[in-house]
Amino acid sequence: MTTRVLVIEDDPETAGEIVAELSSHGFEVDWAATGNDGLARAGSGTYDVMTVDRLLPEVDGLSIVENIRSNGIKTPVLVLSALAEVDDRVRGLKAGGDDYLTKPFALVELSARVDALLRRPADPRETVLRVGPLTLDLIERTAKRLTRALGILPREFQLLEYLMRHTGQVVTRAMLFEEVWHYRFDPRTNLVDVHMGRLRRKVDAAGEAPMIHSVRGTGFLLRAPS
């Protein structure tokens, strides 16, 4: 069954890029250009995920989210905004959005976040995560590649856990920063890369097939060696 995505965005060029990017990930993408059209389609509840622009003609993006939430529709929503107001994100999430992305954004950031929204939350009863040769013990807080103990630090453990929960998906620096450090801003320097580099040297020792890959200078991807 294909995944259906609804894109509510009034600028045709931006919408075209978003639709092309998400289609290339194998999604079936519908585009609504106005608030009313978006509200009508979103209200049908037949989409797996949607992106909603904050400023739309007719109906405001946040009103759409509030409206469908009050009708019991739980479709995950990624709010997109070009607004510079400082507490815009807080308002976006309060209205019922699940994630928030500020324009201008990299397309890979958008698709990574849509992917993350689609991923169903892991079974909370799990105590061990496994990807290929990699084992993460959530109780003992230890990591092993086959039998080799990785000896990772607490923060590296959190990074690895997030990567393993999103195996095969691109996770961006900003996502890691939000999910692992729980702070929200755009670190301009390569801070996350430094931490990731250290984790990577422990996971992919010399001579082993690499599992952590860099993606287009924007993010990372963990995958079992083929």
Next chain:
Amino acid sequence: MRLPEFIRTSTFRWTLGMSAVFVAAALVLVAVIYQETSSENQGRIDRALTQEVRSTIADDIGNTQLHIDVRLLDDPARVRLAGVFTPDHKPLAGNMASYPRDFEPDGKVWNVTAERSEGGRVINQDARAVGGMLKNGNIYIVARNFADQAPLQQSMFHILAIGLAPATILALICGVILSMRTARRIEGIHQMAGRIMQGYLHERLPSRGTRDDFDKLVDIINAMLNQIEHLMSEVKGVGDDIAHDLRTPLTRVRASLERGRDNAGSLDDLRRAVDKGIMGIDQALGVTTALLRIAALEQGQRSAGFGDVDLGTIISAIVELYEPAAEDKGVTLNAGGIAHMVLRGDADLLFEAISNLVDNAIKFTPRGGTVAIELVRTEHNALLRVADTGPGIPVPEREAVFRRFYRSDKSRNAAGMGLGLALVAAISRLHGFRVQVADSQQGCTVEMICNPA
């Protein structure tokens, strides 16, 4: 019809008002003088009449006819009246044709209407009259018509005409002249203001140097214009900086894309060129995003994101975040002071501000140096100190570094956008904190003075 300009000036209106008050005061004064003078006259007349009746009765003159004739002689104004009447009010002598109505010969003064015989005619005259009984039982009356008050009234009108009217006209002329001067002054200011509005910002309003009210006002406005001109030039400076900071990366983007299109021999070459282009555009976008954020922070109250925040927790997270990068650079990163300090704020913004300070400190500290973060509780505030062993900031630049796009010559070549500290300052202000570069023996020490709520 349009009134002349000067009539609408407040000076002219004040003059009109003052003239009206002056006229009213003069009228009141003249009226009082008139009243006083006429009642004084009447008193004199009354006393003379009473005295005459009394002495005539006392003298008990026999020939009343002669007495009356003498009395009525020498009266060109025809104001004197006198008469002798029988006890039943029949006229015996004098120029009164009949006994006055409502009159008692009791030696007191009465207001009466008397009939005066004048060459065979009878004229009614209003008069003050006094009467008394003669020894022979007849009634003796003397009276005086007070129509001769008229000259007094006339002289009063004269005083008004020759004194008040010219004074009023003079006041009005003065008012017109003063008002026209005011109007001219305003016209001069108006013209200059028009030029300033057209963009000649260096122009100033004309001042006469007389320290009058207008000069004071003009001085105030000129001082305001100085400040506006200064701010405008600052804004223009920032505008130039923005243009420069956007043009530099965009020029690189353009060159990279152009060369990629013309020279790329393979898809990988083209990708590298495009990647360089994206990097440059990201840099330009970073500048605009940072500027918008600073503007939004400076405008706003960010109540939605405010809550109880532990500065200590933020600091340990920052140290943990920056430790590997500092280690790679050969810089030691230390944290000290108290471990917890809860205050009201926005955790994300405070994290951003403090990490900016730490980021800067690591950037400017040479290999082998130290960056120390310290949280101290002072008497009224909490103090966050980020000290490094880098080259430091010269005293004259210590305030300027918190301005947008300010870059000291030393940092010109270092990476960064010149907006980091401006952002820190904006976030501090939003929290009611103060941020400053402190005196230090070596390196640079930035202090954030936090007021825990």
